[in-house]
Amino acid sequence: MTFPLLTVLGRMTLAFLQATGSVTSFAFQAIRLAVQPPFYRQQLLRQMLEIGYYSLPVVGLTAIFTGMVLALQSYTGFARFSAESAIPNVVVVSLTRELGPVLAGLMVAGRVGAAMAAEIGTMRVTEQIDALTTLSTNPFKYLVVPRLIAGIVTLPILVLIADIIGVLGGFLVGVYKLDFNDTAYLRNTLDFLEFQDVFSGLVKAAVFGFLITLMGCYHGYTSKGGAQGVGMATTNAVVSASILILTSNYFITEAFFSR
Amino acid sequence: MNAAAKISLRDVAKSFGPKKVLQGIDLDVAPGESMVVIGGSGSGKSVLLKCILGLMAPDRGSIRVDGEETVDFNDHDRARVMRKFGMLFQGGALFDSLRVWENVAFGPIQSDGMKPDQAREVAVAKLGAVGLGPEIGELFPSELSGGMQKRVALARAIAREPEIIFFDEPTTGLDPIMADVINDLIVKCVSDLGATAVSITHDMASARKIGHRVGMLYEGKLIWQGPVADIDQSGNAHVDQFIHGRAEGPIRMQVRKL
DSSP states (O other): OOOHHHHHHHHHHHHHHHHHHHHHHHHHHHHHHHTSSOOOHHHHHHHHHHHTGGGHHHHHHHHHHHHHHHHHHHHHHHGGGTOGGGHHHHHHHHIIIIIHHHHHHHHHIIIIIHHHHHHHHHHHHTTHHHHHHHTTOOHIIIIIHHHHHHHHHHHHHHHHHHHHHHHHHHHHHHHHTSOOOHHHHHHHHHHHOOHHHHHHHHHHHHHHHHHHHHHHHHHHHTOOSSHHHHHHHHHHHHHHHHHHHHHHHHHHHHHHHOO | OOTTOSEEEEEEEEEETTEEEEEEEEEEEOTTOEEEEEOOTTSSHHHHHHHHHTSSOOSEEEEEETTEEOTTOOHHHHHHHHTTEEEEOTTOOOOTTSOHHHHHHHIIIIITOOOHHHHHHHHHHHHHHTTOOGGGGGSOGGGSOHHHHHHHHHHHHHTTOOSEEEEESTTTTSOHHHHHHHHHHHHHHHHHHTOEEEEEESOHHHHHHHOSEEEEEETTEEEEEEEGGGGGGOOOHHHHHHHHTOSSSSOOOSOOOO
């Protein structure tokens, strides 16, 4: 007697374990090569520009509106308990601990992760990766390592800027719409902000940067077939990076703040 | 095993699942010789080339370059032997994010540590060798025609003055005149460098022009090899059918009758 459900579950489990092993091995290979010369500095700078600088508008826009909405929503809730003065604290803590890194991570996953998978995937199917090998250049080192390092370095900077812009959004709504005193709003923001709030957000950003670039590179590098394979790699890169961001966010939060 | 051979293959086999793509290939290519491997689509030509280049590991067999066994090479040794190779890919495989001159100068800059200014001069000289002016160097590959992309790819393949050059379907997708231009360039470049060449193609005009010796691959086996002048008197029915492009013969295409 056969159990179709068990068969399907077994296949899914095996496929999941195989994919996990493959990604882990890919990540370890990247880490091993990252500490061995040659170092492609120009590639690294180009990727830092691509991931950090060119993501600024979309991340900044997300941050400012998130800060504004957060202030507005907090006001409608807190006003019922005459706790409006807590709004600056809620805005800054929510942004630095959670919304800044998670939203910036998701936006960068959509923008950069997809582009990375598409670029490397196209290079794979048009034999450009094989061409790198024939030119005595390790394609893994040339394509993957600079992107991973750029992701880890630039995302915390991006998140720090997003935190500041988000707080500014909350400040604008607080002062110009909710009639807060500007000095009191800023003092409340800074008084309740702790180093750990910002630091945990930046650690999250570095982890998200690693995960986004890892998924973009992995799915692009292992893509097969033609345009369809590249399209699938792009989708998989964004979906897997987004899931990993949300999952790892819980565990990092648990590590920093659980009592 | 021929000790004087530049490239020597013995019993090279490669399978993908149940499909046996290469089934015990023996091949020697002498220094300065131009060997052309012909065969239909799916006969294993590209896999053979990738195995020699080290882009793919054979399941068994020996591949020697200058007498040195390359099958179990580590990354360092592989990179060292790669220095002897130049490769013209079927689709060009030019890096589309780099300008033409940067493509040609890629090997000298990234792998040989040449200064960009000096590498640019080398790139311009190599572009000149394939009939392209220095102004082409400033363009991106997507701005070039198919024939020009092939020329740039050839310039990149010869930029490091390799000892062995591989050509993967060098005339595919080109009109007959441009194909002949590319064939002439290949003959000239290989002769100027004194290099050994291994080409795979199903274009007989190209094979006759660029090859000294021809081998035919069929169902993963090298069923005939000999001087290019002897190909019309090979005495092999498979070779005869292939070089004359006949539908009838011992080679049966895997297609359903209409």
